[in-house]
Every structure is written in C-alpha cells, then in structure tokens.
Amino acid sequence: MSKYSQVFKISLQDEFVYRLNFVLWRLRNVFSIFLVFFLWDSIFSVQDRVIFGYDRVKILTYIFALMFVKAIVFASKTMDVTGEIARGDLSNSLLKPLDYFKYWLTRDVASKTLNLSFALVETTLLFLILKPPFFLQNNLISILLFIVSLLIAVALYFLILFIVSSSAFWVPEMGWAIHFIITIVILEFLSGSLFPLDVLPKPIFSILSFTPFYYLIFFPIEVYLGKISGGEAVRGILISFVWVVILYLLMRSIWQKGLKVYQAYGR
C-alpha cells in the first residue's frame, strides 16, 4: 500500500510545518497534566484519605496512565473532515482513486505517531520531576488486553469523529458547534478523561459501561491497572468490538446518504 504510506509521509511533513504550534500544543498538554496532578494531589494530601475508593497512589497512577492513553486515543486530525465537507475540499479526494476513510485513518495514525513520541518524552520528564507513585503492569495478559482495548478505543474515537463530521453534509454551517458539543463536552465527560468513571453513582456507571464512551479512556486504563481483568476484561472487549462494528456500518450508511446531498462547494 504505497498509496497510504505516501499519505502518511506527507501528513507528518504537514504537521511539522508549524513547529511552534505543535510545541505550544504539547506544552498545553503538559500544563494540563500539571494542573490535574496538583489538583488531585492536594485533595489527597491529607494522610490516608480515600475518596470513591481511590487513594493518593491510585489516583495519581490513573492520571499518569490517562496522559498516555489520551495521547493515543484523542490525538486526531479527523475533526478536519467537517471543514473539508463544508468548504468543499472533500472534492479533491473524491476525484481521486483514493478511499477517503483510509486516507483519514492514515492521517490519524500519522498524527498519533507524532503525538505519541512526544508524549513519551513528556511522560518521562514529568515522571522524573513529579516522582509520582506509579504502577508498572507486569502481567503479560493484562498488557496484551490493554493493547487490544487501546486499538479498539482508537477505532471507536475515529468512527465517532467521522460520524459527527458527516453532519456537515446537511448542516455545513453548524459543523463546529456540533463537534464542540460532542467531542469536547460529551466525550471528555463520559470517557473518563476528567475523572475516573467509577466515582459516578453505580447505576449511571453501569449504563455507561454499555456505551462506546466508556471504552475510549476509562476501560483501557483500568485494564492496564489490572482493576479490570480476566473474564470481565474480555467481556468489555467484546462489547466495545460490537460497537466498532455498529459504528462502522452506521458511518458507511451515513456517508452514502451524505455524498448524495454533498454540494461540492466551490465554483
């Protein structure tokens, strides 16, 4: 597939054009980690305090894992699809023997590769500075399940973004608003990237575990930490995999309809 390896290459080059932007974006990431870290650190500064089943060590471990998982799952360029549809730039791709879905998947992977390499450096640095208690998983099965759940999370997030973006076929001028509501508000809250989901009341937590959001951030972290393992982990992977299939089929059918009303803006 030299087609898509070339797409990968040019995507990386494109990301590097605005080095300053990229550095600032990474800096923002580091700051937000600092912020969350100190917030929780101060909450748990009282000796032996336990809130919602988390003590200081557990919550700080969660936060460090969070930083890493977020860099993999949420680093994505796919929100640009909204703009491509609204501005009519999608036409450039439609005119070529190129699968648009694979094209963006490749761009996404490029973006993740870049972000991940930086995240690794940052994590190491922050680790050395903050010296948090951190739990290194050494159970091979847990690590394997973690990797699988991570891949599924990436696929889920990609599909959700692609589906959300296709709203631009019908309401091009609303694309950004819809995006903001779904990706920022809903996903950040429901995925576990602001707080561990099991601090929520039990019924809400149970319902969430049947939605795809649960599997974006919270589930992979818990699998890594070994808090979800064995049959429970396999069950989660199955549920999330079913979601991948459902969302994929949904995405395909929405795109088929969307392309028919696509207006190909531009003279």
Add this chain to the structure above:
Amino acid sequence: MTKTENTVIIKGLTKNFDVRFKEAGLAGSIKSLIKPKNIVKRALKGISFTVSRGELIGFIGPNGAGKTTTLKILSGLLYPTNGFVQVLGFNPWEKKPEFLKNISLVMGQKNQLWWDLPAIESLKLNRAIYEISQKDFTERLNKLTDLLDVGNLLSTQVRKLSLGQRMRLEFVTALIHEPEILFLDEPTIGLDVIAQQKVRDFIYEYNLKNRATILLTSHNMNDLLDLTKRVIVIDSGEILYDGYLSELVRSFAKEKIIKVYLAKESDIKKFETIGKIIKLDLPYVSLSVPRESAAVAASEILQSFAVADLTIEEEPIEGVIRRVFKGEMVKQS
C-alpha cells in the same frame, strides 16, 4: 476504439438543489434544522449532448447557467437528480478507480496543492495515488513543467507562490496522471495575461498530443477564440446552442452591420430611419439593421445616397459571445 467514440454522453440530465431557507444566526439555524423550509433550485433542466474523443469544447453561458454543476456531475462529485450520464463508459457517480484515473477536474479557484508544502510533495502524493511508475512520473513532470515553465518552482512552499505560478502548478498536479478527459472550469480566471497565454498554449498542446477530450468553461474571450471549434451555450439550465463557434453568429446575431463610404456629402439624417448608427466618421458610416431586412436596407441606401463602397457584414463574434455571457441569448425555435 473508433475515431468517433463518444467519451461523454448526457441525456436528459436534471439537477435540483434543495436550498434550505434559514434565518440568520444560531437560532435561525436550529429553527431550520427542526422545521426545514426547502425550496428547489432547478440548476439543470434536462440537458443532452455528446462529446467525441479528442474534442475541445467551449461550454459557455452567463453566471449561474449550470456549467459548473454539469462539470461536477460529469466528474462524479454531484449526484444527478435525473437523466443518463456516461463518461468513458462509466457512470461517474460510482467513482470506479479506472474512471477516476482517467479524468481530471481543474477549477480556477479551488486547489489541491498542499498549501504549506512545496508542490513537489503534492506531486509525489499523486504519483502514489495514481500508481504512476517512477519513469513515467519523471518524464511527464519534465514535460509538464517545461510546457508551463514552472520547473524552478517545484520546491517552493506553495503559499509563497503568486496566483499565476500556483495555478500552473495546479495544472501540472492535475495532469500528472495524463487523464483522457479534462474538465476545466474557468482555468484562466484571475491570471495575468502572460500566464493566461501559457495556460492556453498548454491546453492546446495537451488536447492535440494526447488526443484528450476537453470541456472548457470560460469567460475569457481569447480562451474561446483560440481554443474551441465547437461550443455549447447554456443558460438557466438549458442548452441554447450546440455547434461550431463560427456558426454561432449566424444563429444568434439578430442584426447585420452595413458599412458605407459615401461618395459625396449628403444629408445623413436619412440613415437614422434605415438603421441604428454605430459609427459616424464621414465619409464613413456604419449602422446595424435587423438581419432579415439587411438587403432592403442596403438597396435603400444605394438609392438615397451616392455610395462609393458598401459592405454587409455579420456582427463580430466577440459581440455575440459577450451577449452569451450576459445571458441575452434566447432559445431558438
């Protein structure tokens, strides 16, 4: 493949756009989302034509006539409301790779070049996408950059180029896969005169050397006069004329021009009763008259004046084309 092979076939093509009526602002958007009020815009009202391999056709009409819409349907971007469309034997909408590998749509105001990278990177990407061998790629790139005189611009960041330079590189990028059919939408718009001429020469060469079929829309008189033999005139989604450019005058000019050199001074008042005076530079007078009464008018002039020379001419083609652009053409019976 025979000589008269049809590369484009359109029969009874219609395209309606649903235009959502909405009030301004976010509230308006939400309102229109909940209770949409649509009006139908009929952009194409059942047009038909065919194009043979190797033809270079001018597709002309006033703004909003439906030219771009037609080209977008032909290249598979828009879904036709009704009618039959076939390009190179394919239904464009299906976007088969074998179809896409053989077409290109160039729009004067849209670009595919990666804005922040040098053009050569976009070209390399297209080389991979169209699966062009390294040898072919190098050969074509040299040829195209020579013809368009942009060889030295390949490694400059695209955003730093002038519009003319960028447009010529767009051409190189859009043609690196040597498509059999080219849809050109206002390819010379916004270019300076020299760049326009380069692009024109290039289109001419490409059509000739590759026996490529080219559909060209343009509001540039020279594009049409230099490049096209056949033109299709479209207005309000209907085809008004399809034939030789040279015959366009005969079909559309409602008037003829009579040019007279008078032998001696006379009362020129009488001319005003015969026709509309275009130019008066005694002893030269030119006037336009309805074409059906041109002969009568001429004999009347000959009777009323001492005439040294008299000719009856067609309205200049530029004038007719200009009226096409303005949408002043009416459908012939």
